[in-house]
Amino acid sequence: MPHAPRDHSPILVDVAIVGTGAAGLWLANLFAGRGFSVAVCDPRPLGGVQTAAAQGLIHGGVKYALGKAERIDGVLAAMPARWRACLAGEGEVDLRGVRIVSEQMHLFSRRPGTKARALLDGLAAAGRARRAQAANTPPFQGGALFETGEFVIDVPALVRCLAARLRHRVIAIGVDARSVAVGPTGVKHLRLAGRELHASAYVFAAGAGNEALAGRVGAETEMRLRPLRQTCVWPSARPPPVYAHCIANPPGAEPELTVTSHGAALYVGGKVASDGAARNEAEQIEAVRASLREHLPGLDLAGATFKTVVVERAEPASGLGDAFAARRGNCLVCWPNKLSLVPRLGDLALAALADLRPGTAAWRGDADGIARFAAPPYACPPRRG
Numbered sequence: 001m002p003h004a005p006r007d008h009s010p011i012l013v014d015v016a017i018v019g020t021g022a023a024g025l026w027l028a029n030l031f032a033g034r035g036f037s038v039a040v041c042d043p044r045p046l047g048g049v050q051t052a053a054a055q056g057l058i059h060g061g062v063k064y065a066l067g068k069a070e071r072i073d074g075v076l077a078a079m080p081a082r083w084r085a086c087l088a089g090e091g092e093v094d095l096r097g098v099r100i101v102s103e104q105m106h107l108f109s110r111r112p113g114t115k116a117r118a119l120l121d122g123l124a125a126a127g128r129a130r131r132a133q134a135a136n137t138p139p140f141q142g143g144a145l146f147e148t149g150e151f152v153i154d155v156p157a158l159v160r161c162l163a164a165r166l167r168h169r170v171i172a173i174g175v176d177a178r179s180v181a182v183g184p185t186g187v188k189h190l191r192l193a194g195r196e197l198h199a200s201a202y203v204f205a206a207g208a209g210n211e212a213l214a215g216r217v218g219a220e221t222e223m224r225l226r227p228l229r230q231t232c233v234w235p236s237a238r239p240p241p242v243y244a245h246c247i248a249n250p251p252g253a254e255p256e257l258t259v260t261s262h263g264a265a266l267y268v269g270g271k272v273a274s275d276g277a278a279r280n281e282a283e284q285i286e287a288v289r290a291s292l293r294e295h296l297p298g299l300d301l302a303g304a305t306f307k308t309v310v311v312e313r314a315e316p317a318s319g320l321g322d323a324f325a326a327r328r329g330n331c332l333v334c335w336p337n338k339l340s341l342v343p344r345l346g347d348l349a350l351a352a353l354a355d356l357r358p359g360t361a362a363w364r365g366d367a368d369g370i371a372r373f374a375a376p377p378y379a380c381p382p383r384r385g
């Protein structure tokens with residue numbers, strides 16, 4: 001477990017980052033790679049809250065283009081190539097060793113002659129998707145399957161990779177808003193269990209925790225929380241891997257089901273998860289079971305085990321199309337909005353703190369730091385009672 005600091009002398013770093021989800025860990029790598037000394041604070045295991053629950057889709061916005069095949073947002077569309085460069089060791093953060101678990105995120109529509117099918121055909125005609133060869137392979141039976149060119153990564157492996165270079169830079173303490181000492185130029189220091197953390201710049205990458213921290217420094221950033229009830233399904237026999245958005249008819253603003261495979265588990269998000277925030281676990285399991293029967297009838301759910309988890313997405317109220325970073329004095333408040341947009345958040349953070357120079361009085365780090373990692377929901381099947 002990462003250690004809390006033991007002595008009481010101030011810790012001095014260039015950049016203090018709050019939060020060890022994908023945003024905080026990415027930014028810490030980015031700044032450390034440029035010669036800045038960093039410290040990252042989080043009371044929870046490394047890997048965040050939303051990040052640990054993420055499905056791992058590095059999307060370029062194709063699902064948002066349903067119904068408007070001619071337009072895919074430019075910022076999102078650039079992200080898969082940015083990630084591929086990093087995965088190949090040629091980007092701004094070296095992600096060699098992080099596995100792509102599926103080269104394709106599919107779009108699937110079961111029923112011919114429907115508006116949903118026409119939309120997918122429209123995407124294909126516009127060059128945004130391609131009819132897949134594997135159309136009739138279980139569990140995709142009797143429908144049309146399209147490849148998007150978007151891919152899925154192993155999120156726990158991403159967290160481990162990002163954390164590898166930060167092992168001694170993690171302080172396992174939460175930053176309460178009241179412990180943020182504020183002065184005329186922004187944050188003076190953070191008080192951490194009797195010890196002060198001083199930095200030239202402070203980055204709040206704390207997901208849902210950002211609102212209180214931003215409020216403390218007077219940054220007027222409104223946050224919204226969007227609860228999702230995600231569902232994990234363990235069929236009694238391991239199904240073939242599924243990485244697909246299942247499109248309902250008529251299609252809605254988001255896919256009815258977004259299904260990803262994680263070992264023996266299928267992990268289900270999408271509209272059924274957004275709607276599921278208003279359901280209890282038993283109701284959600286019934287809704288997901290019915291929806292899987294409808295959209296993926298080739299899946300054998302006899303004897304399957306289900307579990308649901310509620311996770312809140314934390315996003316700036318101003319919009320979702322881009323990552324968000326707002327500077328106030330020496331302080332940066334940021335949300336990536338999507339895992340895919342984390343490289344873009346890196347661009348915004350570096351631009352916002354472009355006047356920052358690596359200092360000389362640097363914390364040497366915690367030599368005893370040992371990382372503890374957040375477990376994703378699909379890693380822990382429920383005990384059969």
Ligand SMILES: Cc1cc2nc3c(=O)[nH]c(=O)nc-3n(C[C@H](O)[C@H](O)[C@H](O)COP(=O)(O)OP(=O)(O)OC[C@H]3O[C@@H](n4cnc5c(N)ncnc54)[C@H](O)[C@@H]3O)c2cc1C
Nearest residue numbers: 019021022023048050051055056057175207209338339340
């Ligand atoms: C179910 C689900 C599935 C998703 N799937 C995808 C996907 O497939 N593709 C995609 O692009 N995006 C996806 N997303 C979105 C993506 O996961 C998030 O945008 C991203 O992970 C946010 O990262 P983060 O680091 O900002 O936040 P988080 O991962 O939530 O991390 C925030 C961290 O800050 C810490 N913290 C909070 N307050 C404090 C404090 N006061 N002091 C210290 N630490 C604090 C928390 O402990 C936490 O570790 C998904 C989100 C959810 C919820």
